[in-house]
Amino acid sequence: xxxxxxxxxxxxxxxxxxxxxxxxxxxxxxxxxxxxxxxxxxxxxxxxxxxxxxxxxxxxxxxxxxxxxxxxxxxxxxxxxxxxxxxxxxxxxxxxxxxxxxxxxxxxxxxxxxxxxxxxxxxxxxxxxxxxxxxxxxxxxxxxxxxxxxxxxxxxxxxxxxxxxxxxxxxxxxxxxxxxxxxxxxxxxxxxxxxxxxxxxxxxxxxxxxxxxxxxxxxxxxxxxxxxxxxxxxxxxxxxxxxxxxxxxxxxxxxxxxxxxxxxxxxxxxxxxxxxxxxxxxxxxxxxxxxxxxxxxxxxxxxxxxxxxxxxxxxxxxxxxxxxxxxxxxxxxxxxxxxxxxxxxxxxxxxxxxxxxxxxxxxxxxxxxxxxxxxxxxxxxxxxxxxxxxxxxxxxxxxxxxxxxxxxxxxxxxxxxxxxxxxxxxxxxxxxxxxxxxxxxxxxxxxxxxxxxxxxxxxxxxxxxxxxxxxxxxxxxxxxxxxxxxxxxxxxxxxxxxxxxxxxxxxxxxxxxxxxxxxxxxxxx
Ligand SMILES: [Zn+2]
Numbered sequence: 001x002x003x004x005x006x007x008x009x010x011x012x013x014x015x016x017x018x019x020x021x022x023x024x025x026x027x028x029x030x031x032x033x034x035x036x037x038x039x040x041x042x043x044x045x046x047x048x049x050x051x052x053x054x055x056x057x058x059x060x061x062x063x064x065x066x067x068x069x070x071x072x073x074x075x076x077x078x079x080x081x082x083x084x085x086x087x088x089x090x091x092x093x094x095x096x097x098x099x100x101x102x103x104x105x106x107x108x109x110x111x112x113x114x115x116x117x118x119x120x121x122x123x124x125x126x127x128x129x130x131x132x133x134x135x136x137x138x139x140x141x142x143x144x145x146x147x148x149x150x151x152x153x154x155x156x157x158x159x160x161x162x163x164x165x166x167x168x169x170x171x172x173x174x175x176x177x178x179x180x181x182x183x184x185x186x187x188x189x190x191x192x193x194x195x196x197x198x199x200x201x202x203x204x205x206x207x208x209x210x211x212x213x214x215x216x217x218x219x220x221x222x223x224x225x226x227x228x229x230x231x232x233x234x235x236x237x238x239x240x241x242x243x244x245x246x247x248x249x250x251x252x253x254x255x256x257x258x259x260x261x262x263x264x265x266x267x268x269x270x271x272x273x274x275x276x277x278x279x280x281x282x283x284x285x286x287x288x289x290x291x292x293x294x295x296x297x298x299x300x301x302x303x304x305x306x307x308x309x310x311x312x313x314x315x316x317x318x319x320x321x322x323x324x325x326x327x328x329x330x331x332x333x334x335x336x337x338x339x340x341x342x343x344x345x346x347x348x349x350x351x352x353x354x355x356x357x358x359x360x361x362x363x364x365x366x367x368x369x370x371x372x373x374x375x376x377x378x379x380x381x382x383x384x385x386x387x388x389x390x391x392x393x394x395x396x397x398x399x400x401x402x403x404x405x406x407x408x409x410x411x412x413x414x415x416x417x418x419x420x421x422x423x424x425x426x427x428x429x430x431x432x433x434x435x436x437x438x439x440x441x442x443x444x445x446x447x448x449x450x451x452x453x454x455x456x457x458x459x460x461x462x463x464x465x466x467x468x469x470x471x472x473x474x475x476x477x478x479x480x481x482x483x484x485x486x487x488x489x490x491x492x493x494x495x496x497x498x499x500x501x502x503x504x505x506x507x508x509x510x511x512x513x514x515x516x517x518x519x520x521x522x523x524x525x
Contacts, residue, residue: 001025001042001059003346004032009250011346014042026346028057029173029188029253051142052078052164053188058340072305072339076328076350077160080187081167083145084275084352085136087199087233088182092218094233096169097133097182098143101161102276102357104323111147111158118162119146139224140168156303157323169222171201171231173252178235184274189349190329191257191291192249194238201231211242255331255349259291263327263353266313271362278357283317286327286354296333300326305334316356325356370439372401384444391446395426399434406435428523455524457493463517464500472509479505482522489525 003011004023014034017023023032023042032042047054054060056069056078069078083098100118103111111128118125120134121144136143143166151158167185177183178197192198199217200206206214214234221230238245241258249256266285271278288297289312297308301322308314308327319325330350332339340348374382376392399407399421409417409424410431417425426432427446434442483505486498501518504510510518 001032001044004034004042005029005253005346007251008247009253014040017042024253025057025059027059027340028054030054030057051167052082053142053167056340070338070340071303072334072337072350073300073303074160074164075339076300076305076326076330076352077164078167079189079350080352081185082164083134083162083166085166085169085176085185086133086182086274087176087185087220089218089233092233094218094220096136096220096222098136098166099133099274100131101355102278103158103161105359107155107157107323111155114149116151117148119148120144122146124148134166136166136169137221137223139171139222142166142168160303160324171203171222175200175236175249175252175254182274186254187349187351188253189255189347190351191261191293191349192238192254193260193291194241194245194256194258195260196238198236198238200234200236202234203229203231205232206234206236207248209244209248211238211240211245212248213237213239255347257291257293260289261291261295261329262289263287263297263329264289265354271359275352276355276357278359278362279319280359280362282319282321282358283315284319284356285313285315288312288314294331296330298328298330298334300324300328304337305339307334319356320358326352327354327356329353368403368439370401370403370436372399372405372434372436372442374399391426391428396422396424397426397432398422401436403436403439405437408433408435455494455521457497460517460521461497463514464497467511467513471512472504473512473515474508475505475510476515478522479510479518482518482525485522485525 001014003013003026004017005026006012006021006023011026012023017034019034023034024030025032025042025044030044030047033045035041035043044057044060050060052069055067056075058070060068069075083100086097086099088095088097108128115127117127118131125134134143145162145165147158147163175186175192176199177186178199183199186192186198201220206216214236216232217235218233219230220233221228223229238249238256241256246256264287265272265277266287268279268281268284270284277284297310297314298305299308299316302324305328308316316325316327328350330339330348332345332348339350374384375398376382377394377396377398382392382397399405405420407419407423408415409426410433411429416430417423423432429446431443431445436442479501483498483501486494486501490498
């Protein structure tokens with residue numbers, strides 16, 4: 001390798017390099033070794049386990065069975081640190097959270113069907129249904145994310161969005177955006193702008209840098225080498241472009257820019273969640289406010305990067321058609337889906353600005369559903385969804401509803417009782433009508449017919465014999481109707497009962513004590 005980067009962010013040729021100074025790889029920011037001898041150059045230390053960032057470095061040449069990451073899209077994801085890491089706070093207490101980017105509904109459902117689980121550093125962490133964010137607490141180089149069972153080729157989207165894992169916390173170098181709900185970590189080599197606010201962590205006090213104003217805003221607890229440490233969080237505002245600021249920022253593998261560049265979503269309205277924008281339409285318009293340096297906008301679509309027009313206002317279309325839509329800002333033109341190569345171009349950046357998602361409905365408010373709870377006088381809930389055809393005790397029901405209702409007991413077309421909270425006079429042959437106004441009408445009719453088979457003829461017969469010799473009276477009109485009904489429903493079981501009743505009615509000698517029973521029979525026939 002010809003060039004290395006020194007601690008002040010300067011690009012240094014190996015011929016000008018000093019043996020005692022530390023140099024870093026311009027691509028993967030690893031420490032470099034300065035080789036002398038016949039073939040002098042910068043070289044990497046041999047690494048056993050490579051992180052995705054190291055696998056994407058074009059300066060790794062040995063083939064140790066690691067798959068190189070060289071596709072521009074994958075490189076962009078890796079340069080952004082894999083799953084975006086957010087520095088969130090509640091007052092002055094801070095926390096680092098890796099928010100798993102949204103995947104398409106289709107893909108998510110398939111994973112749930114497969115009962116997929118997310119593993120962190122090869123340990124089971126959670127199932128897809130409960131996935132939201134992972135709290136990063138340990139200071140490690142890289143956090144490994146995998147999914148069990150192994151994903152098929154149809155899950156490419158998940159592989160890119162999740163399986164590059166999380167670039168570990170780098171206290172010395174990481175810079176985060178400053179925003180109310182938590183700012184995400186700036187992609188390596190991306191621009192840091194004069195005039196904008198950022199956040200950084202320091203074990204002790206922030207250094208004094210001419211051109212930067214640091215303000216302590218809180219603390220974060222993290223674990224380093226099995227020990228809990230408290231770090232200070234500082235708000236960093238760069239007030240002017242100075243050589244000290246440049247050295248400070250570029251020594252951390254970022255690029256200091258003196259003019260702000262921004263991409264602003266214009267239309268339509270979207271749900272904005274960190275880097276993620278969710279639309280319920282297919283087209284979205286953005287405004288690009290460029291700075292002086294060369295900037296190119298690309299969109300990632302299904303794993304490929306496409307150039308977006310150089311116009312200030314640009315359009316992203318077919319949002320619903322692709323599970324992966326990402327807006328990337330780079331300082332290099334991408335050729336043949338390659339962004340890094342072995343040229344001397346060592347300052348390539350690719351910052352993911354927005355991850356676009358599609359959702360049919362942005363608003364997940366539940367529609368109001370009418371809920372009416374009906375109870376009998378004993379407080380039992382009556383469920384009218386089931387085949388429930390018995391009149392409530394004493395014909396009384398109480399009602400509790402989440403919407404205003406008016407309930408009525410109807411006999412034919414006449415209303416014989418109405419109320420907001422309760423009903424009386426419910427009987428067979430009558431209909432309950434619950435008027436829920438805007439939510440419609442519910443009708444429930446108590447039919448007699450079904451009750452017929454339930455009549456206990458044996459018990460009636462016993463009572464008939466019991467009261468045979470008692471006080472009698474003349475037959476009522478109701479008694480005659482009952483006899484008429486019984487004749488229409490004659491069976492082996494009730495034949496003798498009919499005969500007795502016939503005799504009583506024609507002789508006008510109906511036992512008085514049996515009138516209640518006869519009334520019930522009439523109701524149930
Ligand atoms: Zn490297």
